[in-house]
Amino acid sequence: MAKKIRVLIIDDSASVRQTLAAVLEADPEIEVMGAASDPFMAARKIQEEVPDVITLDVEMPRMDGITFLRKLMLQRPIPVVMCSSLTEAGSETLLQALEAGAVDVILKAKIGAADSLADDAIRIREVVKSASHARLPSVRRSEARSASAAGPAKKLTADAMLPPPSGRAMAKTTEMVVCVGASTGGTEALREMLEALPANAPGMVIVQHMPEKFTAAFAKRLNGLCEVEVKEAADGDPVLRGHVLIAPGDRHMLLERQGARYHVSVKTGPLVSRHRPSVDVLFRSAARAAGANAMGVIMTGMGDDGARGMLEMKQAGAYTVAQDEASSIVFGMPKEAIARGGVERILPLDQIAREVLLMQARS
Known part of the structure; x- marks a missing residue:
């Protein structure tokens, strides 16, 4: 049998520890x-046995997360998933956590709500897996474990949100x-890429x-x-040069x-490829609406969402790029x-912004 992923839960709430376990x-x-x-x-437990992943609360007695x-x-770098409350202040704190080296985040408010845990349970398990x-600075994690998701729900495709492209994309x-x-x-990969773009960069839409x-x-x-100007997308927002729209959490963006x-x-809908927002939903909509006018970029991430x-997009005439393995924290999504066969070019993270500008110059 494959070795299980060993998780250490750090939280001052007994009910959260129990529910999360x-x-x-x-x-x-x-x-x-x-x-x-x-x-x-937790430090004493880590001395006895090193976990594969830690889930870490932000606010705790004696030392904060x-x-x-x-x-x-x-x-001793270990992949860490942060837990926090569903608040604006909590979101700001979690951004600090990601800068400090956390791999991902989960919401404590959702963990404690047993009556709304179905979709959240899928995401929590996927985040931990x-x-x-994740590749950390001093620790290389094996990718030998299966990348397939084993959630309790059927894995839906983008068909759940819109039909396949008809081949009539804009010229x-x-x-x-x-x-x-x-x-x-x-x-952090998006931050690095976006910081390298000038104010007149092409309009960009992102699912993270x-x-x-x-x-x-x-x-x-x-x-x-x-x-560039960056904002969370709202329904009906125009895609403009020098502007970046980021799909809101828990909503699909087309x-x-x-x-x-x-x-x-911006729409509600089922989890697609076990995610909401889903990259597959955005990419399929781009294939239908933009065709050869679009450029697709798939970056670090686990699983196959976006593949x-x-x-x-490529079949509709778009130019497609994937982040390379060496610069990816997790090479799952680009690899898939x-x-x-959906990728035309594989590039390190620090060359993706330049490629966007080269495509803009050719268009």
């Missing part, structure tokens, strides 16, 4: 090796739109797997760092067109897109 152990690939009520107890995370990353494959014009998909490790409300704080942070102008549609949609 039950959610994780419902997956046969995961084993909760222990729980701790604060970082000092961010401080513990920074110490851990300096002394993705984290187990080539002078304006292009860039569609980007990312997951685990994507928050993350919880609701977190995307607003993420977009605000990027907007303060980048020359690219649509009226004449030669693009705008986004089908990227192939559809490459394997399905």
Whole structure:
């Protein structure tokens, strides 16, 4: 049998520890090796047995989670998934956690709500499994474990949101739109790519797997760092040169067109490829609406979300790029897109922005 992913839960709430353990152990690939009520107890457990993944609360007695995370990353890097409340302040704190080395985030408010745990349980397990494959600065995690998701629900494709492309995408014009998909490790990868773009860069739409409300704080942070304007997408927002729209957490984002102008549609809907927002939904909509006017970019992340949609974009005439393995925290999503034949070029992270600008110059 394949070795299970061993998880250490660190949270001062006994009810959260109990609920999170039950959610994780419902997956046969995961084993909760222990729980701790604060970082000092956790440090003792780590000395006895090193986990594959840690789930870490932000606010705890004696030492807060961010401080513990920074110490851990300096002394013994282990993939960490942060837990926080569903608040604006919590979102800002989690951005600090990602900068400090956390791999991903889950929401404590959702963990504690047993009556609304179905979709959330799927995401929690997927986040933890993705984290187990993350490449950290001093630690290389094996990708030998299966990347397939073993959630309790049927894995839906983009057919659940819109039918396949009809082959009648808009003809080539002078304006292009860039569609980007990312997951685990994507928050920092997107920051690096967007910081390298000038104020007149092509219009861009992004799906980054993350919880609701977190995307607003993420977009605000990027907007303060980048020359391009970055915002969380709202239904009907136009796609404009020098502007970046990020799909809101827990909502799908589709690219649509009226004449030669693009705008986004933000919708509810089922989990697609076990995600909401889904990269496959965005990419399929781009294949239908933009065709050869689009560029697709798939970046670091676990699983196969975006692989089908990227192939559809390529078949519709779009130019498609994948982040390479060496610069990806997790090479799952790019690897799947490459394997399905949807990728024209594979590039390291620090060359993707330049490629976007080269395509803009050619259009």
